[in-house]
Amino acid sequence: MWNPVLFLLTILTTVSFSNAYRILIVAPTNSKSHAILSEGLVKHLIEAGHEITYIPAIPPDKPLPRVTVIDVSDIVSPHPDEFLNVKDFMDRKFDLDVATGFIPYILAFSEQLLDHPNVQKFMADKSQQFDLVIVEFLFNTIHAGFSGLYNCPLIWFSPTHPNWMVFELIDEATNPAYSVGRLSSNVPPLNFKERVLELGNFIMEKLIQMVWISKSDKELYEKNFVPLIRERRTSVPSLETLAYNGSLVFSNYHQSLSVGVRAPPNHISIGGFHIDQNVKPLSQDLQELMDDATDGVIYISLGSNIKSKHFPSEVKRDILEMFGKLKQTVIWKFEEDLPNRPSNVHILKWAPQQSILSHKNCIIFITHGGLLSTTESIHFGVPVIGVPAFYDQFLNVERAVKMGYGRKVDLSYKIATGLDLAIQEVLDEPKYTAKVHELSEIYHDRPVPPGKDVVYWVEHVIKTRGAPHLRSPAFLTPWYQKLYLDFALVLLILVLVLKFAFRHKFKKNDLCNERNQK
Structure with missing residues (x-):
């Protein structure tokens, strides 16, 4: 039928x-x-x-x-x-x-x-x-x-x-x-x-x-x-x-x-x-954690290549001590369990980064400065604190600083002190959030x-x-044409021809004058 x-x-x-x-x-x-x-x-x-x-x-x-x-x-x-x-x-x-x-x-x-x-x-x-x-x-x-x-x-x-x-x-x-x-x-x-x-x-x-x-x-x-x-x-x-x-x-x-x-x-x-145009929802426990963070969430991730677990023990201790003094909730992508951490610090071995950044309570992103991460920070309108280590991370973080939506902290044994100062400045200065929101508007204003x-x-x-x-x-233009070397060659040949012609002419006139004098 x-x-x-x-x-x-x-x-x-x-x-x-x-x-x-x-x-x-x-x-x-x-x-x-x-x-x-x-x-x-x-x-x-x-x-x-x-x-x-x-x-x-x-x-x-x-x-x-x-x-x-x-x-x-x-x-x-x-x-x-x-x-x-x-x-x-x-x-x-x-x-x-x-x-x-x-x-x-x-x-x-x-x-x-x-x-x-x-x-x-x-x-x-x-x-x-x-x-x-x-x-x-x-x-x-x-x-x-x-x-x-x-x-x-x-x-x-x-x-x-x-x-x-x-x-x-x-x-x-x-x-x-x-x-x-x-x-x-x-x-x-x-x-x-x-x-x-x-x-x-x-x-x-x-x-x-x-x-x-x-x-x-x-x-x-x-x-x-x-x-x-x-x-x-x-x-x-x-x-x-x-x-x-x-x-x-x-x-x-x-x-x-x-x-x-x-x-x-x-x-x-x-x-x-x-x-993703439609960001995946957070797990229930993570959603509740971020919803309840009335003072905001600070998210830290050093990307997929550099692992936080490799920080020296004294550096981990200093960072945890610094985080423990904050009112904000801290979510740290960390590859193993981190004992003796403050109650406001939460560990994720794998973090749904885009979903975290898209949450309205995420107020600071501490990042290694990879291009994907800095792009996501502007996409979701979150100011960054960059801790670059290699490759283009330095350039990405420097640009974030120069454009006004980020701070840079050196990857050193004093990183906890640097992070503390940078976090306080970003929290105290609304210009960082305002700038990243402005850039985010530009970023999203596309035909498609x-x-x-x-x-x-x-x-x-x-x-x-x-x-x-x-x-x-x-x-499609050869390098010698861009530099007008072919034109310069033509001019050189023309000058040489004219020089030869004038020399020949003057030489001929001199011979004629000599004959006339004789």
Whole structure:
């Protein structure tokens, strides 16, 4: 028997799935915060009906619909869990900078990921086809090879604040006179000393990129991608061609989080896209705890990499003693039980951070200064006290201080004293809360939520076959033309020709005069 309702539902379902695209997402950074961001991309795209193949350094906690995960979780991290020990940072035993820490880590993990049997099997499967590849960019471009393998458009995803390496993918490196590197703690506008330091850092990082990172990337590309591309097509693009042919960059950034940046049209700001539009409710006991905190809640978390349990015992004692003198309720994300704590201090081994920050009684967020945490503080309108340890945390906290919604405390053995002073200032000075509320209004005043922006631009790139109309003319202009060296060469040739002509003319006149005199 013909059922019109069933027929209509069938047609609608068919139409819906006919617009679904196959998308490959590669997230090669072995860090929980980066996994949260890449999973945010996955979730927005599957909610839009697309089919995702996902290569994550850290796999999702539970299966996701229409997501095929290429599991590489058995790769041994170059940095074990205990590597980022808070006590080591306090003792200044090492400084995790670009050359000694992050670049070797990124390059080593990239090689292990591509060599993994599951990835090798996946890449060798000629039945795999994709409409788009999305790749996280941190320092290297090797995973742009996937767009060459599947002959499809590429979107870069940058998890950090905009910097010259990111802009170079789609435009040109920004001028260090008004922009800073990804690990710099300087905040534009820059004074003379800061401009000189940024120029020096830019030159150093550029040299590292040219002589180290690019060399490693090319070797991995020749080994892992070139043979497979040759099996599928006659011509093999260079890795440089693929890396700098990205349609656009998704940037984990928003103007309310920092100073403005000079950006081309295909630099798309999606800062805050990882935050749930509908925050999950708190557990009953935590809800009651925060509801009853009439003097407010101070929430402290040092993120997923740095663990509070590694604080020296005397530092834990000092912090607890300081917290015990406060009227406020303190919720501390702490990885183990903490005995002899004051009655106003509550321990959570795992904390639903967004749900806590969204509660009206949360008045201060003590954070390590990760970009996800500082973004969430503005999203929910909670002033911060930053205790940075490494990477971009210093920059994020410095920006919070300069923008007026945060204080900075050094990670040292006197951290309890620093926290005490910072907490009292934020409590006594309403300007911090007022400023973060102002920034939160700017943050939320968008045409659409950032998650919808992600879906729109992904579909736009696929529909327009790579969105070539968004390409910056600066990116398409050779460096020698930007410097007018071709024009200078023409002028030089013209001057030489005129000089030769005049010399020849004068020499000819001199000869004529000599003959006439004779």
